[in-house]
Amino acid sequence: MKYRQLDRIVSLTPGKRLVAERTLRADEEYLRDHFPRFPVMPGVMMLEALHQAAVWMVRTGEDFAHPLVLLREVRNVKFGDFLSPGQTLLVTAERIKESEGRVTVKAAAEKDGRVTVSARLILEPSGSNEPPELGTDEDVKQRVRTQFIELFGDVPVTATQTT
Numbered sequence: 001m002k003y004r005q006l007d008r009i010v011s012l013t014p015g016k017r018l019v020a021e022r023t024l025r026a027d028e029e030y031l032r033d034h035f036p037r038f039p040v041m042p043g044v045m046m047l048e049a050l051h052q053a054a055v056w057m058v059r060t061g062e063d064f065a066h067p068l069v070l071l072r073e074v075r076n077v078k079f080g081d082f083l084s085p086g087q088t089l090l091v092t093a094e095r096i097k098e099s100e101g102r103v104t105v106k107a108a109a110e111k112d113g114r115v116t117v118s119a120r121l122i123l124e125p126s127g128s129n130e131p132p133e134l135g136t137d138e139d140v141k142q143r144v145r146t147q148f149i150e151l152f153g154d155v156p157v158t159a160t161q162t163t
Contacts, residue, residue: 003030004151005049006056006091013158015061017094018053022109026085041083046117047074050107053093054121056152058103059144061095066125067140072102073122080115087111093121101125 006020024031024041031039055069083089089109097104101124108118130136 003045003048005045005052006151009056009152009155010090011158012057012060012155014063015058015095017092017158018057018060020049020053020056020091021088022049022091023088024083024085028085031085039085043079043117046079046083046089046109047077047119049089049091049109050093050117050119051121053091054105054107054123056148057093057095057105058123058125059148062125064141064145064148067128067137067144068126070124070126071121072124075120075122077117077119078115079117081111083111083116089116096120 005022007022008020010019010021012018026039030042030045034040034042051071055071058069059066089111091107091109093105093107095103096106103123103125105121105123106118107121109116128136128140
């Protein structure tokens with residue numbers, strides 16, 4: 001993952017809701033071109049932060065059962081504000097529905113109480129379609145679980161209550 005867009009997970013209800021932070025650093029590679037005199041996080045990178053939060057939320061909800069979580073569609077994208085170096089996004093991804101093997105996630109990022117980007121993401125948990133005897137899916141699942149722990153360590157998990 002070349003452009004990691006989440007610094008830490010603030011809270012997590014596996015499979016239901018994830019809240020994370022992302023602080024933009026002045027030395028980030030793409031800021032040299034976007035824009036030299038007015039460096040701001042590109043909108044596509046803000047959208048990627050929403051995507052990464054949604055993917056981790058889905059993966060943790062199924063205890064990393066699917067090696068891949070594919071982005072199938074992005075709807076209703078709205079940009080509201082710039083993010084400059086030193087500022088922090090609070091990113092929220094929340095599952096709103098699941099239908100026909102796809103998960104719809106409402107996601108938004110804000111800074112100082114103002115929305116910078118919001119969208120609905122349609123994700124599809126999937127396997128690699130490789131023959132099981134190759135072990136590809138199991139290998140990828142283990143790598144993803146390890147990556148989550150390396151990136152975020154111990155995450156505050158909110159227990160879900162059943163009624």
